[in-house]
Amino acid sequence: MTSTKGARDALVTGMGFCLPGRTGPTATPDAFWAAVAHGDSFLRQDDGTYFGSVPLDPGTVTERLPEIPARFVEKYSDIHLYGLLALVEACADADLDWRAGALREAAVLAARNATADAIVDTYLPVLLADARHITPREARSLLFRNVLNAVMSDVETTQAGLVGATGPSYTLSCGCASSAVLLGNAARMIAAGEVDIAVVTGADYWRESRLRQYAELEERSVSGTEPQTATLVDRPMRPYDERAAGLNYGNGAATLVLESRAHAERRQARVYGRILxxxxxxxxxxxxxxxxxxxxxxxxxxxxxxxxxxxxxxxxxxxxxxxxxxxxxxxxxxxxxxxxxxxxxxxxxxxxxxxxxxxxxxxxxxxxxxxxxxxxxxxxxxxxxxxxxxxxxxxxxxxxxxxxxxxxxxxxxxxxxxxxxxxxxxxxxxx
Incomplete structure (x- = not known):
């Protein structure tokens, strides 16, 4: 192994999540590890379908983030809340006080993939609204939600605005590899001395009610004997298993905090590992x-x-x-x-x-x-x-x-x- 320690090494010092869980979102590294270590699965729903849902209580969000007025929280989509809660958990885990400006000069980066459901749910109501009869208040609410949700950079913009970041901030999308590629980008920014801290969030949202139709269309489209990708709704996904037949979708967000070694050592941060x-x-x-x-x-x-x-x-x-x-x-x-x-x-x-x-x-x-x-x-x-x-x-x-x-x-x-x-x-x- 060739590995030397340098001041610009990219160290992972914090983790936070807003992922499916047993009775509520999986949020902390301890809860995440407890599930992963034993191969738990949080996909089976009460109606027998399989989907990784992340139920959110707006009151809980307001309690965690009193800086955001309740009337604004109501206008945020689920994907905004996933990203915000994962970010807050990661900062708490890394012992970074974002309220005191710990992320003022940080890079705030987000990865996105499944944009359609998140955008359609807010863009269609604007297109279908009857401008002749809608009230001014209703019109403002629709437009506000549309501005927040109808762009790819919604999660990163919302996060950066919350923490008052002035450093690099952008969204990257290249499918299911998006947050992995973004972690590499963040590590290179740290190595180049552009930033000392980067928070990287992957967030996505799928509407469960649309997946059954999607699965039926997929089944209709299959021909031949080549291995196919498939969306499963009524059966669990089984990676590497002889019964593997497709995947179950899931919602949520995961945030990692990356720091230069010099910055992490100055504040005596706990370190999970290093992106080599x-x-x-x-x-x-x-x-x-x-x-x-x-x-x-x-x-x-x-x-x-x-x-x-x-x-x-x-x-x-x-x-x-x-x-x-x-x-x-x-x-x-x-x-x-x-x-x-x-x-x-x-x-x-x-x-x-x-x-x-x-x-x-x-x-x-x-x-x-x-x-x-x-x-x-x-x-x-x-x-x-x-x-x-x-x-x-x-x-x-x-x-x-x-x-x-x-x-x-x-x-x-x-x-x-x-x-x-x-x-x-x-x-x-x-x-």
Whole structure:
């Protein structure tokens, strides 16, 4: 391993979430770890459908954020509240007092993917409103909500406004790899001396009531015998399992705080780990085509590892399979291309069946889960994987117990239809 400690290293010092939970949102790192470590799944709803919902009480939001008047909270969409609550939890975890200006010069960055539902729910009422009969108050409310929700940068703008940030602030979208790519951008900004702190949030929102129609259209469109992606509504997703048939969607947000080593040491911050490298690639193939060979992810992993570590030094891989057979085939092909003969004993797990396929937050969730595995010396199992599929060339750690293990170096992968792939190399707190 080639690793030197420098003042501009990117350290992860805080985590916060607004994800599905048993009786309320999963918010803190402790609650997140308790779910991930045992392969819990929060997807089954009371009506028997499977979807990762995040119920929010506006009163609770107002209590947590008294700076935002209640009349404004009512106009924020769920995705705004996901992002705000995850940010507040991450700051509390990192012991950063944003109310006192701790994020004044920070980069406030957001990753988004599924924009359609969040935008449609606020844009359509404006288009359908009868301007001849609507009251001035109703018109102002519709327009206010539209301004907040009808742009991709809504979460990042809302977060930056709350904390009074004056540093870099933007939104990035490249599918399910969005927050992973953004973590790499943040680490490079820190390395270049542009900022000392960056908060990175992945947030997405899907309307549950629309998913059944989407699933029916998908089923209608399938032909041939090639592995297909599929939306599941009435069955649970099972990554790496022989019964893998598709994915369950989930809502929510995940925020990570990154700091330069010099800044973290000055304030004696607790450190989860270090982002050693991140690489983004794309295959030269048609849009929406599946890269079943995983060649883009292989190139991303090799590039990220170059000069940092050899494949033999990686102790654990956080995968990106959703429960689709297609992605199981992809990962079972790409792992041997990276790790060679040791693939059969390499632990590769994924947490998507805990919270659902949430889109943009997935990169941040994978990094958070991996760093907590390093911290606790425990490899979390692949949730809902009970009988590993014959196609798996690696160890998906089935069941609910996981196993103890020392993890010094790890690789976290994310990719999306359209062949954008990200690979992040992670080191422990004292690497």
């Amino acid at each position: 490298a991140q690489t983004t690639t794309r295959n030269a193939q048609p849009n929406l085509a599946l890269d079943l060979a995983g060649s883009g992810a292989v190139r991303a992993a090799r590039s990220a590892l170059r000069g940092i570590a050899t494949p033999q030094e990686i102790d654990y891989v956080n995968g990106a399979a959703t429960g689709d057979r297609a992605f199981n085939v992809m990962e079972s092909t790409l792992m041997p291309a990276i790790f060679g003969d040791r693939t059969a004993t390499l632990p590769v797990t994924v947490q998507e069946a805990v919270f659902g396929h949430s889109g943009a937050p997935l990169g941040a969730i994978g990094v958070a889960a991996t760093l907590l595995m390093m911290r606790h010396g425990h490899i979390a199992p692949t949730a809902n994987c009970e009988k590993p599929a014959d196609v798996c060339t690696f160890d998906p750690v089935p069941g609910t117990r996981g196993r103890p293990a020392r993890i010094d170096l790890a690789l976290s992968l994310n990719y999306t239809i359209g062949s954008v792939a990200s690979a992040i190399v992670l080191g422990g707190a004292d690497d």
